[in-house]
Amino acid sequence: MQAEKEMKSETILICERAKAVSREFGGISDEKINAALLAMADELIEGTDEILAQNLCDVEAARGQISEVMIDRLSLSASRIEAMADGIRQIAKLPSPLGRVLERTERPNGLQIERVSVPIGVIGIIYESRPNVTSDAAALALKSGNVCILKSGKEAYRSAKAIVDALKRGLTKAGLPVDSVNLINDTTRAGANELMRANGLVDMLIPRGGAGLIRACVENATVPCLETGTGICHIYIDKDADLDKAVQIVKNAKTSRPSVCNAAEVCLVHKDVAGDVLPMLKRALADERKISGEVPVELRLDSRAQDFIEGTEATEADFDTEFLDYVLAVSVVDGIEDAVEHISRHSTNHSEAIVTENAGAADYFTCHVDSAAVYVNASTRFTDGGEFGLGCEMGISTQKLHARGPLGIRELTTYKYIIRGNGQIR
Amino acid sequence: MQAEKEMKSETILICERAKAVSREFGGISDEKINAALLAMADELIEGTDEILAQNLCDVEAARGQISEVMIDRLSLSASRIEAMADGIRQIAKLPSPLGRVLERTERPNGLQIERVSVPIGVIGIIYESRPNVTSDAAALALKSGNVCILKSGKEAYRSAKAIVDALKRGLTKAGLPVDSVNLINDTTRAGANELMRANGLVDMLIPRGGAGLIRACVENATVPCLETGTGICHIYIDKDADLDKAVQIVKNAKTSRPSVCNAAEVCLVHKDVAGDVLPMLKRALADERKISGEVPVELRLDSRAQDFIEGTEATEADFDTEFLDYVLAVSVVDGIEDAVEHISRHSTNHSEAIVTENAGAADYFTCHVDSAAVYVNASTRFTDGGEFGLGCEMGISTQKLHARGPLGIRELTTYKYIIRGNGQIR
Numbered sequence: 001m002q003a004e005k006e007m008k009s010e011t012i013l014i015c016e017r018a019k020a021v022s023r024e025f026g027g028i029s030d031e032k033i034n035a036a037l038l039a040m041a042d043e044l045i046e047g048t049d050e051i052l053a054q055n056l057c058d059v060e061a062a063r064g065q066i067s068e069v070m071i072d073r074l075s076l077s078a079s080r081i082e083a084m085a086d087g088i089r090q091i092a093k094l095p096s097p098l099g100r101v102l103e104r105t106e107r108p109n110g111l112q113i114e115r116v117s118v119p120i121g122v123i124g125i126i127y128e129s130r131p132n133v134t135s136d137a138a139a140l141a142l143k144s145g146n147v148c149i150l151k152s153g154k155e156a157y158r159s160a161k162a163i164v165d166a167l168k169r170g171l172t173k174a175g176l177p178v179d180s181v182n183l184i185n186d187t188t189r190a191g192a193n194e195l196m197r198a199n200g201l202v203d204m205l206i207p208r209g210g211a212g213l214i215r216a217c218v219e220n221a222t223v224p225c226l227e228t229g230t231g232i233c234h235i236y237i238d239k240d241a242d243l244d245k246a247v248q249i250v251k252n253a254k255t256s257r258p259s260v261c262n263a264a265e266v267c268l269v270h271k272d273v274a275g276d277v278l279p280m281l282k283r284a285l286a287d288e289r290k291i292s293g294e295v296p297v298e299l300r301l302d303s304r305a306q307d308f309i310e311g312t313e314a315t316e317a318d319f320d321t322e323f324l325d326y327v328l329a330v331s332v333v334d335g336i337e338d339a340v341e342h343i344s345r346h347s348t349n350h351s352e353a354i355v356t357e358n359a360g361a362a363d364y365f366t367c368h369v370d371s372a373a374v375y376v377n378a379s380t381r382f383t384d385g386g387e388f389g390l391g392c393e394m395g396i397s398t399q400k401l402h403a404r405g406p407l408g409i410r411e412l413t414t415y416k417y418i419i420r421g422n423g424q425i426r
Numbered sequence: 427m428q429a430e431k432e433m434k435s436e437t438i439l440i441c442e443r444a445k446a447v448s449r450e451f452g453g454i455s456d457e458k459i460n461a462a463l464l465a466m467a468d469e470l471i472e473g474t475d476e477i478l479a480q481n482l483c484d485v486e487a488a489r490g491q492i493s494e495v496m497i498d499r500l501s502l503s504a505s506r507i508e509a510m511a512d513g514i515r516q517i518a519k520l521p522s523p524l525g526r527v528l529e530r531t532e533r534p535n536g537l538q539i540e541r542v543s544v545p546i547g548v549i550g551i552i553y554e555s556r557p558n559v560t561s562d563a564a565a566l567a568l569k570s571g572n573v574c575i576l577k578s579g580k581e582a583y584r585s586a587k588a589i590v591d592a593l594k595r596g597l598t599k600a601g602l603p604v605d606s607v608n609l610i611n612d613t614t615r616a617g618a619n620e621l622m623r624a625n626g627l628v629d630m631l632i633p634r635g636g637a638g639l640i641r642a643c644v645e646n647a648t649v650p651c652l653e654t655g656t657g658i659c660h661i662y663i664d665k666d667a668d669l670d671k672a673v674q675i676v677k678n679a680k681t682s683r684p685s686v687c688n689a690a691e692v693c694l695v696h697k698d699v700a701g702d703v704l705p706m707l708k709r710a711l712a713d714e715r716k717i718s719g720e721v722p723v724e725l726r727l728d729s730r731a732q733d734f735i736e737g738t739e740a741t742e743a744d745f746d747t748e749f750l751d752y753v754l755a756v757s758v759v760d761g762i763e764d765a766v767e768h769i770s771r772h773s774t775n776h777s778e779a780i781v782t783e784n785a786g787a788a789d790y791f792t793c794h795v796d797s798a799a800v801y802v803n804a805s806t807r808f809t810d811g812g813e814f815g816l817g818c819e820m821g822i823s824t825q826k827l828h829a830r831g832p833l834g835i836r837e838l839t840t841y842k843y844i845i846r847g848n849g850q851i852r
Contacts, residue, residue: 023770023794023796026793026794026795026796027790027793027794105814105815107813107814107815111804111808113814113815118796120826120827121796121826199644203825203826203827204826204827218625218648219648222644222645224650224651224653224825224826224827225650226827227650242849245848245849248849248851249849249851251851252851252852253851256851256852344449362846364453366844367452367453368449368452368453369452370449370452370544370547370842371842372842372843373842373843373845374842374843374844374845375845375846375847376844376845376846376847377846377847377848377849377850378537378845378846378847378848378849378850378851379850379851379852381851381852382537382845382850382852383843387533387852388531388533388539388843389531389533389539399629399650400546400547400629400630400650400840401546401629401630401650401652401827401828401840402827402828404840404841404842404843405842405843414826414827414830415830416796416797416798416799416800416830416831417798417799417800417809417814417830417831418792418800418802419799419800419801419802419804419808420788420801420802420803420804421801421802421803421804422671422803422804423668423671423674423675423803423804424803424804424805424808425674425675425677425678425679425682425804425805425807426678426682426805426807426808426813
């Protein structure tokens with residue numbers, strides 16, 4: 001027994017302890033969970049000095065190794081820790097997603113069948129360098145009755161460790177097992193691979209991060225995986241669009257926060273309005289921003305768009321790229337069918353929008369565009385757990401199994417059938 | 427272009443055509459689907475002679491290669507084909523699972539958010555030698571607006587081909603694309619592997635078959651996979667059980683159809699009632715069946731059970747085996763906590779039952795047993811789409827992502843968010 005134990009990696013031992021705790025969570029009450037969440041938030045604040053000290057080590061070690069944008073993402077401050085604690089308190093306030101009777105039927109033989117929402121069990125979350133993901137993910141998992149196993153990027157490991165230590169102190173104070181929230185201390189690829197293949201111990205894996213991380217999980221995971229993230233989002237300006245609305249929507253979707261997955265990367269314009277709207281777009285996205293000292297959007301134009309405005313010549317690859325930057329690919333299309341066809345070939349199925357005043361065109365678009373979120377006359381930037389009213393979120397699913405779009409606490413549950421009889425046999 | 431095409435395998439070309447058809451299915455009506463299903467049923471009957479001829483070739487080729495039980499599963503008859511056609515007609519009668527508004531919210535900014543059920547898209551189904559799976563799976567997929575790609579076991583390929591040819595004639599008559607139902611003609615492992623890794627073309631993979639097939643899919647698939655099937659189902663006889671009820675339930679769960687996944691494989695007995703109920707079980711499962719000329723159940727007993735009745739000495743492995751046969755592993759436990767603990771270590775999370783008249787014990791069991799279906803005073807044999815009132819089913823999911831338990835047409839759908847605004851930006 002001891003020999004067998006010694007052969008197991010620390011990661012597998014963590015997974016086993018997590019699974020054991022998740023079994024105890026079968027009957028846990030929302031009150032107990034919320035008390036633990038509030039204690040976790042308190043301990044996070046309490047631990048601010050230690051967390052900031054460890055975070056400083058991470059930042060110092062990473063400087064020069066990663067971009068300034070990444071350094072900013074990695075850096076914590078007292079106010080950022082306060083925001084993390086506040087996020088946990090908000091999650092505690094949400095109604096419990098557990099124990100809901102989703103369906104109840106009585107069969108002719110008298111069997112009472114209920115479909116009841118329950119925790120998924122053990123959720124593995126592999127992420128990169130944003131330390132706040134550590135506390136967000138732990139809190140969302142716990143609120144939905146799950147035990148989480150976190151795997152932080154190595155740049156942020158010391159910060160994550162300090163945060164998890166604080167959360168564990170909160171768990172202990174609230175009388176929950178210290179293994180309810182776990183951090184893998186093997187920050188190598190081997191640690192991630194073990195987590196991805198811990199069938200029977202890990203019930204679901206969520207990668208949160210860039211395209212490379214997601215691909216690695218999809219390629220290597222044998223535990224069920226929830227693909228999140230990459231967004232090549234399109235906005236189609238229909239021939240019946242309100243052009244002022246269209247320009248405002250494209251401008252917002254492109255420039256309000258270009259680095260996020262729900263930002264627009266491609267604008268498709270109906271040929272009948274291209275002559276009117278393309279110059280308006282160029283003015284709003286490029287010319288006016290240059291004048292006001294903001295970063296102008298680089299427009300990458302297909303050959304038809306170049307007939308109307310000046311810009312960079314687009315390559316084929318520009319329509320398959322998540323720029324995450326002040327760059328917008330623009331194409332002129334013959335009509336809504338072409339727009340839908342373009343989207344179906346190039347989209348990552350995250351979020352797409354049509355701008356039109358024509359109800360028939362709107363219906364065609366929402367019916368035929370196969371993305372998690374399909375908008376009529378609104379910015380793609382709304383694809384977000386908070387904006388959808390789900391509270392907080394674990395990421396945006398771009399796959400079709402289990403959950404699509406923002407992953408709130410409901411999406412971190414599953415269900416079981418409970419069947420009550422009085423001796424029925426078949 | 428031509429060169430590129432020639433490099434693609436037939437399997438990938440089928441996947442591409444399937445994906446193209448699934449895009450057209452965005453706005454398909456239930457009327458059109460039902461008309462196609464009825465035409466498919468008619469053509470199945472119409473094609474009986476050809477299907478039987480091809481099936482005979484399969485059976486002749488397989489004889490001597492596979493067991494007689496498998497030969498029986500493989501063999502078709504006119505009445506079996508009629509049953510398949512009837513199954514399709516029943517599926518046509520089910521209410522459509524598509525276009526249901528699952529949720530509707532209006533946000534403070536005026537955005538109208540709807541969550542609407544939609545098809546998953548392209549579903550790959552890998553199965554073994556039962557030809558009726560071909561028509562069942564095709565019909566369930568189509569009813570839920572999906573395009574299916576079927577991969578039959580090679581023993582049943584000629585039968586499957588003849589069945590799919592008939593179904594395709596039905597599709598054509600009803601005006602649906604012939605590529606709405608597809609059969610992969612590469613019956614090698616390579617064909618299966620291509621289907622498992624056709625990310626972007628196949629939206630979901632369902633393996634239907636034995637443990638080896640499921641494991642191969644879980645190990646190799648990069649497309650989202652819905653694990654089905656293996657069932658090590660437990661029945662726990664509580665100290666407060668009605669013992670006559672208990673014996674009837676165990677007998678039914680073990681002997682009514684031992685080869686299926688919802689049959690019981692393990693019986694756990696509370697120590698306080700072991701002395702009474704174990705002799706009753708032995709009588710009902712072994713002695714009386716021997717007298718009446720039925721196959722007696724072999725009881726594999728742990729050491730404590732051997733104190734009460736005679737039987738085979740159980741090995742550790744007997745409690746981790748899906749016998750699919752007239753064999754039952756029996757263990758005496760100290761109480762309900764032990765029973766739940768045993769189940770959590772050995773179950774495949776398919777179906778488990780408690781027999782008890784004690785409401786507290788029933789609640790503890792349904793709360794702490796983490797299986798797709800948890801029964802109180804009823805046989806595990808009810809875990810079945812038909813018995814649950816779902817109509818027909820695609821299999822029984824034993825994973826927690828997406829769907830658990832019987833996979834009906836609802837479980838073959840996903841949802842998308844449709845968001846309507848009037849120019850909202852963030």
